[in-house]
Amino acid sequence: MFAKEILNLLKEEIPSIEYERYIKQLKISEKNSKVDRIVYLAPNILLAKWIKTKYGKRLAKLYESKTGLKTQIEIIPANKSLQQVKSSPPPKPTLQKINPTYTFENFVVGSSNEFAYTAALSTAKKPGKIYNPLFIYGGVGLGKTHLLHAIGNFNLKKEKSVIYATIEQFMNDFTYHLRNDSIEQFREKYRECDLLLIDDIQFLSGKERTQEEFFHTFNELHSENKQIVLTSDQHPKEIKGLEERLKSRFEWGLIAAIQRPELETKIAIIKKKCELNKIELEEEVIRYIAAYMDSNIRQIEGILIKLNAYSSLINQKVTLEFAKSILNDQQDEEEGSITLYEIAQVVSTELNVKLSELKSKSRNRQIVHARRIVIYLARTLTPNSMPALAQFFGMKDHTSVSHAMKKVKELINKDEKFKLQLEELTHKIKRLALEKQQKLFT
Numbered sequence: 119m120f121a122k123e124i125l126n127l128l129k130e131e132i133p134s135i136e137y138e139r140y141i142k143q144l145k146i147s148e149k150n151s152k153v154d155r156i157v158y159l160a161p162n163i164l165l166a167k168w169i170k171t172k173y174g175k176r177l178a179k180l181y182e183s184k185t186g187l188k189t190q191i192e193i194i195p196a197n198k199s200l201q202q203v204k205s206s207p208p209p210k211p212t213l214q215k216i217n218p219t220y221t222f223e224n225f226v227v228g229s230s231n232e233f234a235y236t237a238a239l240s241t242a243k244k245p246g247k248i249y250n251p252l253f254i255y256g257g258v259g260l261g262k263t264h265l266l267h268a269i270g271n272f273n274l275k276k277e278k279s280v281i282y283a284t285i286e287q288f289m290n291d292f293t294y295h296l297r298n299d300s301i302e303q304f305r306e307k308y309r310e311c312d313l314l315l316i317d318d319i320q321f322l323s324g325k326e327r328t329q330e331e332f333f334h335t336f337n338e339l340h341s342e343n344k345q346i347v348l349t350s351d352q353h354p355k356e357i358k359g360l361e362e363r364l365k366s367r368f369e370w371g372l373i374a375a376i377q378r379p380e381l382e383t384k385i386a387i388i389k390k391k392c393e394l395n396k397i398e399l400e401e402e403v404i405r406y407i408a409a410y411m412d413s414n415i416r417q418i419e420g421i422l423i424k425l426n427a428y429s430s431l432i433n434q435k436v437t438l439e440f441a442k443s444i445l446n447d448q449q450d451e452e453e454g455s456i457t458l459y460e461i462a463q464v465v466s467t468e469l470n471v472k473l474s475e476l477k478s479k480s481r482n483r484q485i486v487h488a489r490r491i492v493i494y495l496a497r498t499l500t501p502n503s504m505p506a507l508a509q510f511f512g513m514k515d516h517t518s519v520s521h522a523m524k525k526v527k528e529l530i531n532k533d534e535k536f537k538l539q540l541e542e543l544t545h546k547i548k549r550l551a552l553e554k555q556q557k558l559f560t
């Protein structure tokens with residue numbers, strides 16, 4: 119086995135300070151290593167990932183040059199195999215705290231969330247007076263919980279009594295008190311507050327007993343003009359397994375949707391998060407992350423924290439190259455194979471052009487533009503040849519395809535925003551392809 123030797127070879131290639139800091143920390147995992155897979159152990163997960171990113175390919179090359187064999191280099195945290203799952207104590211229902219950083223001031227407003235933000239703010243200012251209930255819905259990681267807490271924080275400052283709970287907590291609490299014969303205590307708690315904030319109400323679906331209880335809680339609070347705010351991943355009408363009488367009550371007040379943020383809002387949110395977490399990033403890095411990542415802000419935050427952790431670990435600023443290597447690394451592991459159809463599908467939704475229009479002969483500017491983008495992305499992301507694409511789009515021959523390519527390239531060179539938009543589309547397509555692939559295996 120050459121696992122040890124290649125570390126020595128690497129030692130000669132890299133600055134000794136790097137060797138001391140990272141490579142020297144590695145131990146060979148004899149029991150996991152084979153000829154085609156060498157496993158090293160690093161002291162922790164951060165170092166493991168970092169060393170893999172920075173030296174993984176090089177180590178594999180060294181191994182190949184030494185033995186003529188291709189091998190896979192794995193670096194895992196040493197404690198992974200030792201980790202023990204602690205058994206958690208039996209759940210005792212407690213109310214969740216309101217996160218003090220989820221405030222209106224820390225919420226970045228853009229056209230995707232402006233309506234929900236304004237509704238939440240006016241509700242916070244005049245609880246029980248304007249919209250009751252306020253119902254906020256939208257996809258994962260778009261800021262629903264944030265707005266809910268913001269309403270809570272705003273009113274805690276005014277010494278109002280606020281209850282925040284996920285519907286699951288409400289349910290657990292309910293069952294707990296039922297069992298303990300203390301249902302009156304439960305009712306007192308939820309019915310004697312100025313504001314009741316309930317998160318993820320979609321999980322009421324199919325829970326008949328809890329729906330019944332929640333119905334009475336709702337009525338009691340509502341008739342007392344106490345404010346109720348609910349969030350969900352869907353419009354009340356769309357929630358399956360929810361009693362009609364609840365659905366109709368949820369529509370009594372105001373229903374506000376949160377959409378996925380556009381690029382500019384994403385950028386502003388990233389800046390805000392950097393400021394709050396004291397992370398310093400260059401403008402170009404921020405723009406890259408915004409274009410690269412999907413609209414789930416929770417995931418974006420995760421990436422920021424990760425970049426920051428790496429950068430302080432190695433004591434180096436996060437450059438664009440550095441950010442790319444980490445984000446691409448993540449993507450390499452995830453990449454699926456992309457088809458022309460997926461490209462057309464994503465471009466059609468994002469640019470608001472029908473699939474049939476893309477394949478039509480329409481000369482409408484918007485459609486022509488979208489069609490060119492599909493052609494460009496198909497040429498760069500799939501093995502489709504120009505004649506194949508011409509055939510797909512019902513074009514006379516490949517010259518129309520190359521004309522489209524030329525137009526897009528020109529635009530890339532002169533329009534930075536367009537370039538970013540293309541990157542964003544690319545990542546969406548890759549994600550879609552990946553999701554499809556994963557579905558095939560499950």
Ligand code: ADP
Binds near residue numbers: 220261263265387415
């Ligand atoms: P949801 O409840 O919709 O799944 P969250 O409210 O938990 O999403 O938001 C996920 C993360 O993204 C939180 O850290 C939140 O602060 C942040 N976030 C989402 N939207 C915004 C925004 N417009 N401005 C600032 N932070 C945001």
Ligand code: MG
Binds near residue numbers: 262263317
């Ligand atoms: Mg949430």
